[in-house]
Amino acid sequence: MRRNVPLRDRVAVAILDAAAAELAQRGQSVSMAEVATAAGVGRTTLYRYFPNRESLLETLAEEACAELIGKLADAGLDGVPVAEALARVSRIAVGQAAKYQALMRVCCKPDVPDETARQLMAPLVALFARGSAEGVWRGDLGSDALLDLYMALLEGALGHALHSKLGVEPAAAAITSLFLQGARAQHRPGPRPEATSSLAEGF
Amino acid sequence: MRRNVPLRDRVAVAILDAAAAELAQRGQSVSMAEVATAAGVGRTTLYRYFPNRESLLETLAEEACAELIGKLADAGLDGVPVAEALARVSRIAVGQAAKYQALMRVCCKPDVPDETARQLMAPLVALFARGSAEGVWRGDLGSDALLDLYMALLEGALGHALHSKLGVEPAAAAITSLFLQGARAQHRPGPRPEATSSLAEGF
Amino acid sequence: MRRNVPLRDRVAVAILDAAAAELAQRGQSVSMAEVATAAGVGRTTLYRYFPNRESLLETLAEEACAELIGKLADAGLDGVPVAEALARVSRIAVGQAAKYQALMRVCCKPDVPDETARQLMAPLVALFARGSAEGVWRGDLGSDALLDLYMALLEGALGHALHSKLGVEPAAAAITSLFLQGARAQHRPGPRPEATSSLAEGF
Amino acid sequence: MRRNVPLRDRVAVAILDAAAAELAQRGQSVSMAEVATAAGVGRTTLYRYFPNRESLLETLAEEACAELIGKLADAGLDGVPVAEALARVSRIAVGQAAKYQALMRVCCKPDVPDETARQLMAPLVALFARGSAEGVWRGDLGSDALLDLYMALLEGALGHALHSKLGVEPAAAAITSLFLQGARAQHRPGPRPEATSSLAEGF
DNA sequence: GATGAATGAGCGTTCATTCAT
DNA sequence: AATGAATGAACGCTCATTCAT
Numbered sequence: 001m002r003r004n005v006p007l008r009d010r011v012a013v014a015i016l017d018a019a020a021a022e023l024a025q026r027g028q029s030v031s032m033a034e035v036a037t038a039a040g041v042g043r044t045t046l047y048r049y050f051p052n053r054e055s056l057l058e059t060l061a062e063e064a065c066a067e068l069i070g071k072l073a074d075a076g077l078d079g080v081p082v083a084e085a086l087a088r089v090s091r092i093a094v095g096q097a098a099k100y101q102a103l104m105r106v107c108c109k110p111d112v113p114d115e116t117a118r119q120l121m122a123p124l125v126a127l128f129a130r131g132s133a134e135g136v137w138r139g140d141l142g143s144d145a146l147l148d149l150y151m152a153l154l155e156g157a158l159g160h161a162l163h164s165k166l167g168v169e170p171a172a173a174a175i176t177s178l179f180l181q182g183a184r185a186q187h188r189p190g191p192r193p194e195a196t197s198s199l200a201e202g203f
Numbered sequence: 204m205r206r207n208v209p210l211r212d213r214v215a216v217a218i219l220d221a222a223a224a225e226l227a228q229r230g231q232s233v234s235m236a237e238v239a240t241a242a243g244v245g246r247t248t249l250y251r252y253f254p255n256r257e258s259l260l261e262t263l264a265e266e267a268c269a270e271l272i273g274k275l276a277d278a279g280l281d282g283v284p285v286a287e288a289l290a291r292v293s294r295i296a297v298g299q300a301a302k303y304q305a306l307m308r309v310c311c312k313p314d315v316p317d318e319t320a321r322q323l324m325a326p327l328v329a330l331f332a333r334g335s336a337e338g339v340w341r342g343d344l345g346s347d348a349l350l351d352l353y354m355a356l357l358e359g360a361l362g363h364a365l366h367s368k369l370g371v372e373p374a375a376a377a378i379t380s381l382f383l384q385g386a387r388a389q390h391r392p393g394p395r396p397e398a399t400s401s402l403a404e405g406f
Numbered sequence: 407m408r409r410n411v412p413l414r415d416r417v418a419v420a421i422l423d424a425a426a427a428e429l430a431q432r433g434q435s436v437s438m439a440e441v442a443t444a445a446g447v448g449r450t451t452l453y454r455y456f457p458n459r460e461s462l463l464e465t466l467a468e469e470a471c472a473e474l475i476g477k478l479a480d481a482g483l484d485g486v487p488v489a490e491a492l493a494r495v496s497r498i499a500v501g502q503a504a505k506y507q508a509l510m511r512v513c514c515k516p517d518v519p520d521e522t523a524r525q526l527m528a529p530l531v532a533l534f535a536r537g538s539a540e541g542v543w544r545g546d547l548g549s550d551a552l553l554d555l556y557m558a559l560l561e562g563a564l565g566h567a568l569h570s571k572l573g574v575e576p577a578a579a580a581i582t583s584l585f586l587q588g589a590r591a592q593h594r595p596g597p598r599p600e601a602t603s604s605l606a607e608g609f
Numbered sequence: 610m611r612r613n614v615p616l617r618d619r620v621a622v623a624i625l626d627a628a629a630a631e632l633a634q635r636g637q638s639v640s641m642a643e644v645a646t647a648a649g650v651g652r653t654t655l656y657r658y659f660p661n662r663e664s665l666l667e668t669l670a671e672e673a674c675a676e677l678i679g680k681l682a683d684a685g686l687d688g689v690p691v692a693e694a695l696a697r698v699s700r701i702a703v704g705q706a707a708k709y710q711a712l713m714r715v716c717c718k719p720d721v722p723d724e725t726a727r728q729l730m731a732p733l734v735a736l737f738a739r740g741s742a743e744g745v746w747r748g749d750l751g752s753d754a755l756l757d758l759y760m761a762l763l764e765g766a767l768g769h770a771l772h773s774k775l776g777v778e779p780a781a782a783a784i785t786s787l788f789l790q791g792a793r794a795q796h797r798p799g800p801r802p803e804a805t806s807s808l809a810e811g812f
Numbered sequence: 813g814a815t816g817a818a819t820g821a822g823c824g825t826t827c828a829t830t831c832a833t
Numbered sequence: 834a835a836t837g838a839a840t841g842a843a844c845g846c847t848c849a850t851t852c853a854t
Contacts, residue, residue, distance in 0.1 A: 031848060042815060044851090053849065138384075141377055148365055149356070149381050156359030162351055174344055178352050181341075182385025214838090234822060245840045250824070417817090437843055448819045450846090458845070544790075547783055551775060555787050558765030559758070565768075566761050572754060580750055584758050587747075588791025640827060651836055653830090662828065818852075824845100831839070 012049050015039040016063060019056055032056075058112070065116045068096055072123045082131040087176045089124065090154065094172040097158045124151075138185050146183050153179055215252050218242040219266060222259055235259075261314055268319045271299055275326045285334040290379045292327065293357065297375040300361045327354075341388050349386050356382055418455050421445040422469060425462055438462075464517055471522045474502055478529045488537040493582045495530065496560065500578040503564045530557075544591050552589050559585055621658050624648040625672060628665055641665075667721070674725045677705055681732045691740040696785045698733065699763065703781040706767045733760075747794050755792050762788055 018039035022030045032053060036046040050056035071092045077085040112120075124147060132143040141149075153175055157163075163171040221242035225233045235256055239249040253259040274295045280288040315323075327350060335346040344352075356378055360366075366374040424445035428436045438459060442452040456462040477498045483491040518526075530553060538549040547555075559581055563569075569577040627648035631639045641662060645655040659665040680701045686694040721729075733756060741752040750758075762784055766772075772780040 032850085033848080043849095044816085045814060047850070048813075051850090141381075145369060145377060146381075148363055148368065149360065149377060152359030152363050152365060153352070153356045154359070155362065156355030156357070157352065159358065159362075160351055160355050162355060165351065166348060174348060174352060178344075178349075178385040179381070180385070181387075181389075182381040182383075184384075186384075212838095235824085236822075247825090247841075248839055251838080255824070256822095415817095438845085439843075450820075451818055453845070454817080459843095547787075551783060552787075554769055554771055554774065555762070555766065555783060558769050558771060559762045560765070561768065562761030562763070562765030563758065565764065566757055568757055568761060571757065580754060580758060584750075584755075584788070584791040586791075587793075588787040588789070590790075641829085642827080652828095653837085654835060656829070657834080660829090815854085816852105817854100819850080821848090821850105823847080826844080827842090829840080831837105833836085833838100 009049075011039075011041065011045070015041065015046060015049055015056075016060060019060060023060070061112050062116050064096070065112055065120050068092065069116075069119050071096075072120075077123055077127055078130075082127060082134060082136045083176075083180055085127050086150075086180060087172070089127070090172040090176040090179075091169070093154050093158070094163050094168050094175070097161070097163050097168070121147075135185060137183055141183070149183070150179050214242075214244060214248070218244065218249060218252055218259075219263060223263060226263075257314075261316070264315050265319050267299070268315055268323050271295070272319075272322050274299070275323075280326055280330055281333075285330060285337060285339045286379075286383055288330050289353075289383060290375070292330070293375040293379040293382075294372070296357050296361070297366050297371050297378070300364070300366050300371075324350075338388060340386055344386070352386070353382055417445075417447060417451070421447065421452060421455055421462075422466060426466060429466070460517075464519070467518050468522050470502070471518055471526050474498065475522075475525050477502075478526075483529055483533055484536075488533060488540060488542045489582075489586055491533050492556075492586060493578070495533070496578040496582040496585075497575070499560050499564070500569050500574050500581070503567070503569050503574075541591060543589055547589070555589070556585050618658075620648075620650065620654070624650065624655060624658055624665075625669060628669060632669070670721050671725050673705070674721055674729050677701065678725075678728050680705075681729075686732055686736055687739075691736060691743060691745045692785075692789055694736050695759075695789060696781070698736070699781040699785040699788075700778070702763050702767070703772050703777050703784070706770070706772050706777075730756075744794060746792055750792070758792070759788055 015035065019030075019035045022035055022038050032046060033043050035056070036043045039046065046056075050059060072089065075085075075088045075092060077088060080088070125144075128137075128143040128147045128150075131137050131146075137143060137146055157171065157175055162174075165171070166174060218238065222233075222238045225238055225241050235249060236246050238259070239246040242249065249259075253262060275292065278288075278291045278295060280291060283291070328347075331340075331346040331350045331353075334340050334349075340346060340349055360374065360378055365377075368374070369377060421441065425436075425441045428441055428444050438452060439449050441462070442449045445452065452462075456465060478495065481491075481494045481498060483494060486494070531550075534543075534549040534553045534556075537543050537552075543549060543552055563577065563581055568580075571577070572580060624644065628639075628644045631644055631647050641655060642652050644665070645652045648655065655665075659668060681698065684694075684697045684701060686697060689697070734753075737746075737752040737756045737759075740746050740755075746752060746755055766780065766784055771783075774780070775783060
């Protein structure tokens with residue numbers, strides 16, 4: 001009868017929403033029973049949808065990732081210069097930080113399945129590869145190392161809730177700007193401060 | 204009589220060591236009983252030293268912090284240029300990553316007490332303030348925002364286990380170099396790639 | 407559907423039976439875990455039925471009392487002379503001694519709730535009052551004092567396991583006979599042995 | 610130096626006193642630690658004097674028994690008629706009930722060692738044997754069965770705290786009188802009430 | 813398919829008892 | 834010989850997970 005029920009029953013949605021809300025409020029301590037109650041279903045029902053706590057968390061994480069994946073796909077990263085694309089990525093990521101926050105408080109690494117991780121990373125890998133091809137990046141670090149550094153910066157900033165100190169836009173801009181300037185090829189190799197030169201030799 | 208008993212009995216040390224080892228291997232799932240067994244003491248004794256699981260984790264975190272604090276204090280950060288000081292900080296932090304790793308897998312934010320956090324941050328705060336005073340930093344971001352970004356980069360990189368991909372020294376160097384170049388004042392404001400200019404306007 | 411499930415699930419019964427058996431064998435030292443195992447249920451389940459050790463013991467005691475109450479109710483005490491009624495009470499009580507035994511070894515006074523105690527005593531109170539009304543008892547002791555003495559004799563005898571020395575029937579008969587002769591009104595006040603007369607004056 | 614310290618150190622005495630006091634107040638729940646504290650000694654010291662809880666309780670019981678044994682020995686039971694001797698025994702036993710009370714609440718049968726029990730029972734056994742020899746007792750119950758019944762009545766009455774209902778003297782008198790009349794030989798076998806006759810046939 | 817009960821594991825605690833010192 | 838710490842066992846409890854019905 002109910003025709004246009006999205007594939008995953010509203011029940012699943014209700015559960016995920018409830019779980020997200022509860023986790024956001026009370027952190028990792030929420031019990032399965034509480035989630036079930038908050039979703040208006042019995043404990044056992046919860047277990048038919050998500051066979052264990054981890055799977056619930058994982059699904060929640062996938063949910064968030066899916067959203068990110070969608071936004072990244074819609075961002076038209078391929079059509080703009082690398083720098084601008086990176087700026088968009090930062091804005092999107094920081095913009096989602098609030099939702100992320102709840103999950104991150106619960107479990108640092110909620111074990112997103114590989115496939116999801118791959119989908120999430122794919123556009124970034126492509127973007128950084130393009131940067132490499134276009135000679136945007138400095139030569140001493142590979143594009144994959146740079147991607148790692150960028151991800152580290154991003155996740156670290158989200159973990160530190162940088163956006164709640166600076167505001168979303170400024171935080172995204174700071175991240176983008178710092179990374180870009182730090183990772184950019186030095187076009188004009190003029191005289192540089194001696195301190196850094198010695199460090200550069202460390203490479 | 205008992206002369207060289209370190210204040211906190213070897214028992215406490217044994218427990219902390221065992222706990223660190225077990226946690227490193229099996230993550231947050233280790234039970235108190237397992238920790239006790241691994242430390243060669245009875246469960247009750249464990250509870251005498253650490254009244255609950257959280258306090259054990261917290262102490263473990265403090266331990267790690269204390270080591271870091273000590274190394275930072277010994278690093279002579281005040282006597283060298285900011286860039287070199289930062290390089291040392293990165294090396295120290297990345298060097299400790301292995302030990303951190305275990306804890307970080309268990310609990311992202313093991314609730315280090317404020318005082319410990321303050322002691323840990325103090326030399327960095329001073330360092331970044333000095334950077335500010337010496338005009339090392341770019342002008343569009345405060346030294347505290349830059350410190351946040353640096354910490355984010357560092358913690359993100361540790362969380363990503365960058366050191367196990369690149370090796371400890373290269374990872375530290377990459378972090379230092381990326382951050383320094385990204386945060387440094389632009390001495391020679393020549394023409395820059397258009398993409399970035401548009402971004403710069405976002406500030 | 408489930409028709410003949412006694413109100414208190416067979417589980418409760420199984421637990422009580424197991425507990426009674428274990429207690430009878432090993433006395434107060436049986437642990438809750440052992441009771442649970444003996445009953446074929448998990449420790450947690452045991453705690454669902456009896457929230458603590460005391461409540462289990464208490465229920466066991468009530469159980470025994472309920473049986474006694476039932477037998478006393480069925481004994482038709484009101485329809486026979488006081489002496490015969492008392493004989494029946496003694497037989498019933500001694501007959502149950504085996505079951506009592508286990509409990510008594512565990513806990514002398516397992517704190518039977520007042521209501522149960524009242525139900526247990528009610529027919530005896532009535533019986534002794536009747537004895538008073540019918541002039542069966544000696545005049546120097548109230549019917550309530552006599553009841554106390556009878557209960558004392560009965561419980562003392564059970565505690566001493568008199569029935570396992572003399573056999574159930576003889577033990578019951580001895581109790582009944584001693585008490586009745588001791589408590590009966592002296593119909594023929596002829597000359598009595600001097601020793602007792604001096605004692606009687608003590609009253 | 611300290612010459613006339615009774616064999617068992619005052620420490621032991623202090624412990625026993627403290628234990629008795631605590632047990633009287635709070636029942637079986639007193640912990641060894643509490644006893645030790647109350648006695649002003651360390652837990653471990655307590656354990657040197659009484660290697661375990663049971664041995665402490667046992668000693669306490671022996672103590673009480675020793676007192677009783679002494680009083681019975683001093684009562685001159687041999688020199689007076691059986692009835693009077695029995696009256697003295699009852700008075701002595703009931704008189705000690707208060708002290709007994711504490712122990713009896715703790716542990717119904719504190720496992721008095723056989724030797725002590727024998728010493729305690731010896732004068733009573735003798736007394737009842739004398740009763741037998743003198744033809745004081747009814748013929749249908751052996752003197753040992755009668756002794757059991759008397760002990761049962763006595764202990765039951767103490768357990769019921771009869772003395773706190775009737776007062777010490779009246780309680781002792783009631784016990785003595787009931788038992789004596791109940792156990793005495795029937796000197797004048799005249800016609801008796803029909804109710805009892807039927808019962809007598811049960812023998 | 814949904815509900816109540818069952819289960820095992822772990823937690824944090826108390827206590828009798830034992831070991832070092 | 835006395836003290837503090839250590840130990841194991843059991844208690845009472847919560848929670849994720851599983852089974853009947």
